[in-house]
Amino acid sequence: MGFVWPRRGPSAPRARRAVALLLTVGAVASFAPAASAQMAPVLSPPVANGSEAAPDADLQAAKAEFETAQTLFIRDQYDQAAAHFLDAFARKPFSAFLFNAAVSYEKAQKLEKAAEFFQKYLDREPGAPDAASVKTRIEALRTILAPPVMPGVPGTTPVPVTPAAALPAIETKGLVVIDSKPQGATIYLDNKTNGVFAKTPWQGSLESKPVKLILEAKGFKPEERSISPRSDKLVDVYIALSEEHFLGWVEIVSNVPGADVFIDRKDIGAIGKTPFTGHLKPGKHTVFLERIGFKPVQQEIDILPGTATQHMIKLDKSDNGWISVAGRGAYGASVSVDGKPTCAAPCRSEVTPGVHRVVVSKGGFEDYEAELRIDRGAETVVEVSWSPRPSKRTAYVTAGVAAAFLGGGLYVGYLSNRNHDGVQNDIKAASAGVGTMVDSNDPRFSRGKWEAVAADVMFGVAALLAVSATVSFFAHGPDSVAAVDQRVIGFGPGVTSDGGGLVAWGRF
Amino acid sequence: MRPFRCRMRLSLLGLGLLCGAACNWTKFDDQSADAPVRSIGAPSGFDAHDFGKSITPLSTGRGSAAAFVATSLNGTHVVLVKLDAGGGVKTEAVTDSALVAAESSTITAVAEIPGANPTSLLLGSPRVRDQDFGRVLTYTPPDPGNSGMDDTAKTLLITALGSNDSGEGRGLAAGYLDGVADRADYVIGSDNEIAVVIDGVPASTAVGTTTVGVAPQACDVSYDALQDNRFAVRRPILAARLWADPRGPGVQQLFVGAPRATGMGTLSILNVVDGTLSCLASVTGPKAEFGHALAAGDADGDGVNDFLLVGAPGQQAFVYPGWPSLAAPALPPALALTPTPAGVDFGFAVAALNVDGLPGDEVLVSDPRATIGGKTGAGHVLIYKFDPAANALTQVGEIADHSPDTDENFGYTLNVLNFCRDAAAVAAGAACPPASLSRILLVGAANEVFVYFRVGDNIPTSPGQTVADVRTP
Numbered sequence: 009m010g011f012v013w014p015r016r017g018p019s020a021p022r023a024r025r026a027v028a029l030l031l032t033v034g035a036v037a038s039f040a041p042a043a044s045a046q047m048a049p050v051l052s053p054p055v056a057n058g059s060e061a062a063p064d065a066d067l068q069a070a071k072a073e074f075e076t077a078q079t080l081f082i083r084d085q086y087d088q089a090a091a092h093f094l095d096a097f098a099r100k101p102f103s104a105f106l107f108n109a110a111v112s113y114e115k116a117q118k119l120e121k122a123a124e125f126f127q128k129y130l131d132r133e134p135g136a137p138d139a140a141s142v143k144t145r146i147e148a149l150r151t152i153l154a155p156p157v158m159p160g161v162p163g164t165t166p167v168p169v170t171p172a173a174a175l176p177a178i179e180t181k182g183l184v185v186i187d188s189k190p191q192g193a194t195i196y197l198d199n200k201t202n203g204v205f206a207k208t209p210w211q212g213s214l215e216s217k218p219v220k221l222i223l224e225a226k227g228f229k230p231e232e233r234s235i236s237p238r239s240d241k242l243v244d245v246y247i248a249l250s251e252e253h254f255l256g257w258v259e260i261v262s263n264v265p266g267a268d269v270f271i272d273r274k275d276i277g278a279i280g281k282t283p284f285t286g287h288l289k290p291g292k293h294t295v296f297l298e299r300i301g302f303k304p305v306q307q308e309i310d311i312l313p314g315t316a317t318q319h320m321i322k323l324d325k326s327d328n329g330w331i332s333v334a335g336r337g338a339y340g341a342s343v344s345v346d347g348k349p350t351c352a353a354p355c356r357s358e359v360t361p362g363v364h365r366v367v368v369s370k371g372g373f374e375d376y377e378a379e380l381r382i383d384r385g386a387e388t389v390v391e392v393s394w395s396p397r398p399s400k401r402t403a404y405v406t407a408g409v410a411a412a413f414l415g416g417g418l419y420v421g422y423l424s425n426r427n428h429d430g431v432q433n434d435i436k437a438a439s440a441g442v443g444t445m446v447d448s449n450d451p452r453f454s455r456g457k458w459e460a461v462a463a464d465v466m467f468g469v470a471a472l473l474a475v476s477a478t479v480s481f482f483a484h485g486p487d488s489v490a491a492v493d494q495r496v497i498g499f500g501p502g503v504t505s506d507g508g509g510l511v512a513w514g515r516f
Numbered sequence: 517m518r519p520f521r522c523r524m525r526l527s528l529l530g531l532g533l534l535c536g537a538a539c540n541w542t543k544f545d546d547q548s549a550d551a552p553v554r555s556i557g558a559p560s561g562f563d564a565h566d567f568g569k570s571i572t573p574l575s576t577g578r579g580s581a582a583a584f585v586a587t588s589l590n591g592t593h594v595v596l597v598k599l600d601a602g603g604g605v606k607t608e609a610v611t612d613s614a615l616v617a618a619e620s621s622t623i624t625a626v627a628e629i630p631g632a633n634p635t636s637l638l639l640g641s642p643r644v645r646d647q648d649f650g651r652v653l654t655y656t657p658p659d660p661g662n663s664g665m666d667d668t669a670k671t672l673l674i675t676a677l678g679s680n681d682s683g684e685g686r687g688l689a690a691g692y693l694d695g696v697a698d699r700a701d702y703v704i705g706s707d708n709e710i711a712v713v714i715d716g717v718p719a720s721t722a723v724g725t726t727t728v729g730v731a732p733q734a735c736d737v738s739y740d741a742l743q744d745n746r747f748a749v750r751r752p753i754l755a756a757r758l759w760a761d762p763r764g765p766g767v768q769q770l771f772v773g774a775p776r777a778t779g780m781g782t783l784s785i786l787n788v789v790d791g792t793l794s795c796l797a798s799v800t801g802p803k804a805e806f807g808h809a810l811a812a813g814d815a816d817g818d819g820v821n822d823f824l825l826v827g828a829p830g831q832q833a834f835v836y837p838g839w840p841s842l843a844a845p846a847l848p849p850a851l852a853l854t855p856t857p858a859g860v861d862f863g864f865a866v867a868a869l870n871v872d873g874l875p876g877d878e879v880l881v882s883d884p885r886a887t888i889g890g891k892t893g894a895g896h897v898l899i900y901k902f903d904p905a906a907n908a909l910t911q912v913g914e915i916a917d918h919s920p921d922t923d924e925n926f927g928y929t930l931n932v933l934n935f936c937r938d939a940a941a942v943a944a945g946a947a948c949p950p951a952s953l954s955r956i957l958l959v960g961a962a963n964e965v966f967v968y969f970r971v972g973d974n975i976p977t978s979p980g981q982t983v984a985d986v987r988t989p
Contacts, residue, residue: 421539431547434918438552438970444918447966449555451919453548460541467539 067185070099071242074183077108078240081180086116090125102211103133107142108180114149123149148175183242184235185211188223188249196222208247213237223247255287257316258309260295264323267299282321297321300330300356301385329382332356333368335391335491341370356387368392368490376488383494392490403480410473417466420459427456549603552985553918554967559595559607563588567595568925568960570750572626573933575634580606581942582935584958585637586965587623594623594639594655601939603969603987610655619645625750627688629654629700633945638702640685640750650684652704683707686739687751693770693788695763701788703770705751708738710772710786712793735784735795740776754810758821758839761787769796771824773807781806783826785847799847803828805863811930813868815904817875823902825879827863831855833881835902835909851909855898859883862898867930869957871899871971872912878902879909880957882927888920895926897959915959915971929960933967935986954986 077092090112097105110125126146130139152175186195188208195206198220206212208223214237224230228249235243260269261283268278272294280286282297290313297305302323309319333343333353341353344367350357353368361384368376373394382388431452438445558567570587577583580598587594594610615623625640635656642650687705694701694714702713739751752773761767770788775781781804785797801807809827814820815837823837824847834850842848855862864884868877879900888894896916900909917926935956936948957968969986 424539424541424544428543428547431551435550435552444914444916445552445968445970446918447553447555448548448551449557449964450548450551453544453551457541457544460539460544463539464541 066099067244070096070102070105071244073099074105074242077112078180081108081112081115082240084115086112087118090116090118090121100211101132102183102185103129103136104181104183104211104213106132111178111180114175114178119149119153123153145175145178179239181213182216182237182239183211184214184237185209185242185244186221186223186247187245188225188247190225190228190249193223193225193228193247193249196224198222200224213239221245221247223249225249227251256290256311256313258286258288258311259316259318260284260297260321261318262297262299262305262321262323264299264302267297267302267323270296270298295319295321297323299323300387302326325385326358327361327384328358329361329384330356330358330387331364331366331380331382332387332389333392334389337370337394338392341368341392343368366390368488370394373397374484374486374488376490378490378492380492387495389493389495390490391493392488395486395488398480398483398485400481403477403483406473406480407477410470410477413466413470413473417463417470420466421463424456424459424463427452427459431456552968552970554599554603554605554969556597556605556607556965556967558963559609561609562586562593562595563590564963566590567963568965569928569962570624570626571929571931571958571960571965572628572637573931573958574628575630575934576948577934577936577942578635579942579945581937581939582933582956584931584933584965585626586960587626587639589622589624591622592620594626597965599935599967601937601942601987603967615639615655619651621645621651623653625685625688625705627690627702629690629702630692631700638688638690638704640688640704642683642686642706648682650682650686650706652685652688652702683739683751687753687772689753689755689770691755691768692766693755693768695761695767697766703753703755705737705739705753705772710737710753710770710793712770712788714788735772735786735798736782737772737774737784737786739774740778752807752810754812756812756821758812758824759842760840771810771812773810773826775805775808775828778804780804781808781828783807783810783847797846801826801828801834802852803830803832805829806834809833809864809866809930811866811868813877813879813902815876815902817870817877822904823868825866825868825881826850827866827881829861829864831858831860831862833863833866833879835879837902837904837907851907853879853881853900853909855881855883860885860887860893862886865927865930865960867932867957869932869955869971871957872901876902876904878912880915880930882930882959884925884927884961888916888926891920891922891924893923893925894920895924895928895961897927897930915957915968917961917966923962924964925962926966927959928962929958931958931960932956933958935969937986956986 073092073096077089077096080086080089080092090109093105093109093112096102097109106125106129110122110129113119113125114122123146126142126149130136130142130146133139136142186206186208187210191208193208194204195208195210196202197205197214200222214235216236216238218234218236221233221235222230223232228251231247231249233245233247235245237243265282267282269280269282269284270278271288274296278298288311290311292308292310295307295309297307303326305321305323307319307321309317311317331343331345331350333341333351333355335354338353343350343353343355343357345357345359345364347365347367359382361382363379363381365377365379368390370392374397376390376392376394378390380388380390431446431450434444434446556567558564566589567586569589572585572587574583574585577598578596581601582599584597585594586597592612592615594615596608596610598606598608600606619641621641621644623639623641625638625642627638627640628634629636629638637655639653639655640650641653644651684706685704686707687703687710689703690700691703692701693703693712696715699715701715704711704713752775754771754773755768756771757765757768758771759769761769770784770786770793772784772786773781774784780800780802782798782800783806784795787794787796806828807826808829809825811825812821813823813825815823820840822840823835824839826834826836828834831854833853835853836848836850838848853863860883862883863881865882867880869880870876871878871880879902880897881900882895882897884895885893886896888896894917896914898911899913899915901912902909915927917924920926932955934948935954936942936952937954938949938952941948941952957971959966959968
């Protein structure tokens with residue numbers, strides 16, 4: 009799905025993702041309220057890759073150490089301040105931390121250490137803009153620490169030199185950390201005409217004045233952000249760039265409000281009704297509009313990323329009518345019109361105007377059958393009150409008993425015929441002088457006779473039961489009935505005292 | 517509307533399929549009616565334990581193709597059973613009012629009084645009101661043309677038997693014994709005596725017409741009453757013609773069996789000459805039960821009885837062949853039948869019937885208590901082929917219930933029944949043409965009578981032979 013369906017509430021991740029798409033620049037300046045007010049809160053990385061920006065723990069720790077150090081520095085606790093600057097450096101090896109530590113040591117009159125860390129600063133960043141001044145300052149510090157001995161005057165003690173008197177004033181450095189997603193974005197300051205400033209990730213110090221950051225990367229939308237660097241701040245800027253092929257905003261309207269809107273496929277159901285608004289993935293889409301009483305319409309639309317478009321689709325009134333099977337209990341029923349299965353209820357079938365034979369069937373219930381007259385542009389709603397179909401259990405039992413009687417009759421009839429044949433064979437045998445002659449009182453006569461009577465009785469009972477079973481098999485209860493309602497709905501232009509507009513009318 | 521039509525179609529389709537699959541149960545009724553054996557159970561009101569234990573076949577169907585009488589050994593029940601030409605069964609129970617003279621006594625013996633158109637029966641009640649005296653009744657069933665019991669002739673009192681001669685009517689027979697075929701002669705057996713009523717005249721005073729053949733004559737016709745406890749059946753008296761009587765072909769002889777509870781049973785052969793019952797011969801059998809059942813048969817198929825069949829339920833039966841060739845009424849050497857494996861009451865009932873369709877009767881001997889198909893007391897009937905030339909018997913078949921039951925007692929009685937297939941003659945009450953007359957087998961059981969439509973005269977039953985049914989026109 010390349011669109012956002014406004015009717016459905018987005019899930020929490022999706023909400024975060026949506027916001028992230030709109031604003032992806034953040035800065036951390038919790039210790040500077042003014043800056044915080046200017047800098048937008050840090051937001052999630054872009055949704056393009058679907059991942060969140062994990063907080064940089066070391067950076068946060070370094071920032072905390074930096075803030076502590078600045079506080080101590082302001083309170084003239086320079087040794088402690090220097091230690092915390094170095095702790096911050098241990099977390100993040102930003103050269104500015106070494107510089108600040110050196111300044112702190114210098115303020116604490118620990119000139120050797122000051123010179124040592126100034127030198128480390130230069131070692132890590134020999135091309136720094138202030139490299140020359142730092143180098144000069146190192147030399148000045150070393151001069152103070154080892155004054156030249158006057159020749160011929162052994163044992164003279166150098167005159168102590170006050171650093172403040174010998175060195176120009178110096179302040180700690182602020183720090184700006186700029187990162188982006190994806191990394192490697194080009195950084196411009198204030199105006200792209202100033203040329204490329206750096207590539208992300210970048211950290212360093214900027215002048216303590218407001219500056220506009222411009223980040224660009226191929227395939228991503230350029231982002232801008234204003235920051236206010238200060239010497240006592242660490243400004244962290246993280247910008248997640250948005251991909252250029254983003255969703256497009258679409259609005260679909262029609263001359264008939266309330267038409268069902270389908271996008272690309274209809275089997276999953278309508279996604280809304282006109283007027284419809286929502287996001288769609290860029291590209292071509294097929295919009296279907298359907299409304300009872302009107303001919304369905306299909307239209308192709310093209311969505312451009314990051315654009316908002318409106319599509320007006322016209323619906324024409326239909327020449328057919330509809331049969332709608334609805335109501336409680338309609339689920340599971342099948343609908344056939346004029347002998348042809350049409351749909352599974354609840355459903356609506358479009359038919360030509362005229363009289364149609366409608367049959368609604370549902371398992372366990374009697375069918376509803378009726379001939380309905382369907383008018384043009386009208387929807388005939390059928391709500392069936394189902395009549396339960398009588399159980400066939402009795403029929404099956406009766407049929408079973410009938411079969412048993414039939415089987416019994418056949419068996420007893422077989423016995424009867426066997427008696428008859430046996431007697432006949434004995435008579436023939438005795439006629440030929442073999443065996444004993446059969447007399448008229450032979451028990452097989454009466455036995456065979458009663459067996460025949462019993463067989464006939466069984467046949468009769470079986471016949472009656474079979475008839476009963478047959479009737480039961482085809483027995484049905486009262487026919488299912490239905491409340492049939494015909495609705496006519498129309499739309500069209502209209503003019504009233506209040507003005508003109510779309511007029512809807514109906515017969516219910 | 518469409519769903520309703522659909523439901524209707526589906527329902528009708530289902531109903532159609534099921535109706536198509538329905539079974540036709542009436543086919544079993546048809547199949548049962550066409551069964552080669554008709555089983556007849558006790559009709560309503562008849563004692564349910566002895567419907568087949570006292571069966572008397574009638575010589576004509578009395579308006580039907582065949583008919584027989586069944587009585588109860590335990591009550592005053594008399595049923596006339598008629599079979600139509602298609603094998604259908606119709607039973608006519610004799611009402612109590614028609615049997616009022618029986619005084620609620622059991623009727624254990626029945627004999628049909630012969631004649632050109634026999635209609636009347638002799639009914640014997642050996643214990644009237646459970647007393648030691650019996651009574652013989654004449655009864656005319658309610659056949660077409662008759663109107664029930666002839667009250668004037670319903671009681672035939674045989675005074676000559678003596679008031680102390682118990683069990684009168686335990687055995688009955690009827691035939692032509694005096695050489696005159698115009699009127700039937702009655703044979704009445706009591707516990708100790710045999711009386712003959714010549715020409716059917718009640719002989720309460722006509723001593724000359726009543727002959728009593730008892731000891732000290734050579735024939736011991738006394739009846740062991742203990743047989744009642746064992747078998748509870750009628751006394752075996754057979755009026756048949758086995759040898760040529762000089763007075764003509766219609767003269768019959770009397771064969772009287774006298775089984776014993778102890779000792780050996782006897783068979784007496786008697787004759788009536790000049791109105792006098794004479795003992796011609798008597799033989800003591802090898803078994804106590806010898807003489808329990810009697811039948812006469814035609815071994816060579818010439819229409820003349822030529823062998824006597826005697827049952828001895830103690831596991832044997834005996835065939836006495838060759839009677840026509842005998843010069844004197846003496847028993848010929850017997851052929852003994854012993855079943856293998858041994859039965860229980862083999863010889864309890866006997867009959868002679870042409871079973872295989874070849875000339876000559878086969879010998880049928882029952883064992884109503886034999887174990888059949890694992891069912892004790894189920895009973896069966898064994899069929900033996902008698903070869904007169906070889907004077908030998910060979911078992912050729914067995915008859916049993918296809919689905920025997922325990923204590924069914926199949927074969928308790930064996931009888932041969934005349935079956936007339938000529939429906940027109942039957943309907944007209946005329947004599948059945950000989951070509952349409954068949955003799956079929958009746959097998960009585962404890963509570964059932966089996967009618968074998970495919971076992972009888974000229975009905976081949978040998979394997980591979982075509983079998984016809986007497987009901988087939």
